[in-house]
Amino acid sequence: MEQIHPLGQIAGGANGRYVPVRRLPVPATVSVRMQALIARPLDPAFNTVPSSTEAWKARIEAANRNVLASLPALRERLGVTVEPTALGGVSAFLVTPKAVQQHRKDVVLLHLHGGVRVFNGGEAGTREAILMAGLAGFRVISVDYRMPPDFPFPAAPDDALAAYRALLETADARRIGLFGSSAGGSLVYVTLLRARAEGLPMPGAIATGSPTVDLSGAGDSLATHAGIDNVLGTHEGFVAATVQLYAAGRDPRDPLLSPAYGAVEGFPPAILTSGTRDLYLSNTVRMHRRLRDAGVQAELQLWEGQSHVQYMADPEAPETREYHDEVARFLDHHLTV
Amino acid sequence: MEQIHPLGQIAGGANGRYVPVRRLPVPATVSVRMQALIARPLDPAFNTVPSSTEAWKARIEAANRNVLASLPALRERLGVTVEPTALGGVSAFLVTPKAVQQHRKDVVLLHLHGGVRVFNGGEAGTREAILMAGLAGFRVISVDYRMPPDFPFPAAPDDALAAYRALLETADARRIGLFGSSAGGSLVYVTLLRARAEGLPMPGAIATGSPTVDLSGAGDSLATHAGIDNVLGTHEGFVAATVQLYAAGRDPRDPLLSPAYGAVEGFPPAILTSGTRDLYLSNTVRMHRRLRDAGVQAELQLWEGQSHVQYMADPEAPETREYHDEVARFLDHHLTV
Numbered sequence: 001m002e003q004i005h006p007l008g009q010i011a012g013g014a015n016g017r018y019v020p021v022r023r024l025p026v027p028a029t030v031s032v033r034m035q036a037l038i039a040r041p042l043d044p045a046f047n048t049v050p051s052s053t054e055a056w057k058a059r060i061e062a063a064n065r066n067v068l069a070s071l072p073a074l075r076e077r078l079g080v081t082v083e084p085t086a087l088g089g090v091s092a093f094l095v096t097p098k099a100v101q102q103h104r105k106d107v108v109l110l111h112l113h114g115g116v117r118v119f120n121g122g123e124a125g126t127r128e129a130i131l132m133a134g135l136a137g138f139r140v141i142s143v144d145y146r147m148p149p150d151f152p153f154p155a156a157p158d159d160a161l162a163a164y165r166a167l168l169e170t171a172d173a174r175r176i177g178l179f180g181s182s183a184g185g186s187l188v189y190v191t192l193l194r195a196r197a198e199g200l201p202m203p204g205a206i207a208t209g210s211p212t213v214d215l216s217g218a219g220d221s222l223a224t225h226a227g228i229d230n231v232l233g234t235h236e237g238f239v240a241a242t243v244q245l246y247a248a249g250r251d252p253r254d255p256l257l258s259p260a261y262g263a264v265e266g267f268p269p270a271i272l273t274s275g276t277r278d279l280y281l282s283n284t285v286r287m288h289r290r291l292r293d294a295g296v297q298a299e300l301q302l303w304e305g306q307s308h309v310q311y312m313a314d315p316e317a318p319e320t321r322e323y324h325d326e327v328a329r330f331l332d333h334h335l336t337v
Numbered sequence: 338m339e340q341i342h343p344l345g346q347i348a349g350g351a352n353g354r355y356v357p358v359r360r361l362p363v364p365a366t367v368s369v370r371m372q373a374l375i376a377r378p379l380d381p382a383f384n385t386v387p388s389s390t391e392a393w394k395a396r397i398e399a400a401n402r403n404v405l406a407s408l409p410a411l412r413e414r415l416g417v418t419v420e421p422t423a424l425g426g427v428s429a430f431l432v433t434p435k436a437v438q439q440h441r442k443d444v445v446l447l448h449l450h451g452g453v454r455v456f457n458g459g460e461a462g463t464r465e466a467i468l469m470a471g472l473a474g475f476r477v478i479s480v481d482y483r484m485p486p487d488f489p490f491p492a493a494p495d496d497a498l499a500a501y502r503a504l505l506e507t508a509d510a511r512r513i514g515l516f517g518s519s520a521g522g523s524l525v526y527v528t529l530l531r532a533r534a535e536g537l538p539m540p541g542a543i544a545t546g547s548p549t550v551d552l553s554g555a556g557d558s559l560a561t562h563a564g565i566d567n568v569l570g571t572h573e574g575f576v577a578a579t580v581q582l583y584a585a586g587r588d589p590r591d592p593l594l595s596p597a598y599g600a601v602e603g604f605p606p607a608i609l610t611s612g613t614r615d616l617y618l619s620n621t622v623r624m625h626r627r628l629r630d631a632g633v634q635a636e637l638q639l640w641e642g643q644s645h646v647q648y649m650a651d652p653e654a655p656e657t658r659e660y661h662d663e664v665a666r667f668l669d670h671h672l673t674v
Contacts (some may be wrong), residue, residue, distance in 0.1 A: 023354070029555050111544060282613055300638065
């Protein structure tokens, strides 16, 4: 067995280094509400991998039910209404704030929800859109794209593209913002790659929260932040199983699965967000650098102590307000000139 | 003894969580030159704390000698000249690139070097300034501020302020950029606090790399990235000892020691940089948020896999070039309009 070195005397070399056991205190440098989220244990059931299609569906339904149960109170508190609709033949939801400011009257955001490529189908996918409508005040159309186990790649990007194409018939591309977090953030970039390939205009701006733009397992934070992120825990296990389910035999380095490997020249202005404990901090940072190297206006906003998309977990946390303020400022700047 | 939980089943609660031993591979998502830096072991001697003033001086002199030995070749390769000078009675160095672009002819950068509050006295402090002159093409004046053990706080901020005040006599504040990394980055903010208190104009822009703006030990990454950062290792030990030496009995939460606690309203545009393995990533992120909350134009740039100011360790790494390109673009935008 290899020797484990005490902290401060860590071996190096081509095989990497060992980091010993350590205790992570709950940081005092975040709000009290965020401290409560950071103190949460990792769900011990999270990393079990369903062993059959039925088990996947049961796991997914249970998770979606939990989200759904929270939505009526959230909509009411934020004064947001949600109506089912369809866009380009794809199921979607109109998510509307109590009031839309005059300068945003022609602006619409297209939302691609997150959920590790399997969760948040149906109305459960509207949660992030409700926050955006309620806390940032934008009109949102949330796309209920198809997902595994029944619909692996390319169903999700097909649906996202169909919805975007349909939206272009009624809205000025320069007034459209695309946004999403995690798998939804990655799908935003995939939709841009597909749209460009089909000669469609780019939207006016995008906002992607911790976009999982590399499904191959690359990215340093997948190692450094494993077990530190208390939302996802590790890439290995459940998350990697959803990649297999989604990719269905394709090379995960295909840019339409992992847009970190795509050509991003000409992409619209982008705001990327993450947290210092995020398992996918590296994905976010790598995508940010890639965009900037390609000459895209791209800005990065990070939050102290937060794990994967934790800025969305508690609508009453000051950090959640800050996140929406930053995104609203960015989108206003680029969509309402 | 408390139970250590396996990865993926980590206990939570007010006492925090445990993260077990893990191996960190060298990431393939950075350049080959950066991989060589990331693969380096932590220097096992780094975390020994000198036991006397003489031992501190010997440690500091040895470190400075190492840096000094590398400077002639660096200056020659980058075509940079360095001349001793004085500014406001403070020892300093004029660091001049081979050629200065016409649009920058009135621009000058004031450099406050890093070095954990004790290292890089004398000409050793010019290394970062040589990189900035050579790779970004700016004229730089590097301040050789006084440091412990002979000169604890407030000698360093006194010298930095005296140099800035003197520079204002010959340069337009709007054409002055302040920059520095680590302790030097923090000293940039301290200098702004002092300058504002004395009614001096703000410089046109600042660039701070992983500024150690909180010497109290707060900041989540001090826990999450302990032992992951292979430049500093941990805050506890040598680094904390330099804080004691520097603060000399003052409360480390004094904003002139830890500008993270200062009022930053009215500060000039700022670019902040860090890496995903940086022990002080949280300091950088917290300062960035604080600046933005105060309405300051502040942008954040991160690099994949890098420990504390590792983007300065190898002048030939592509990431080092990218860092200087980003800083040059930002300073040009704000200093040469």
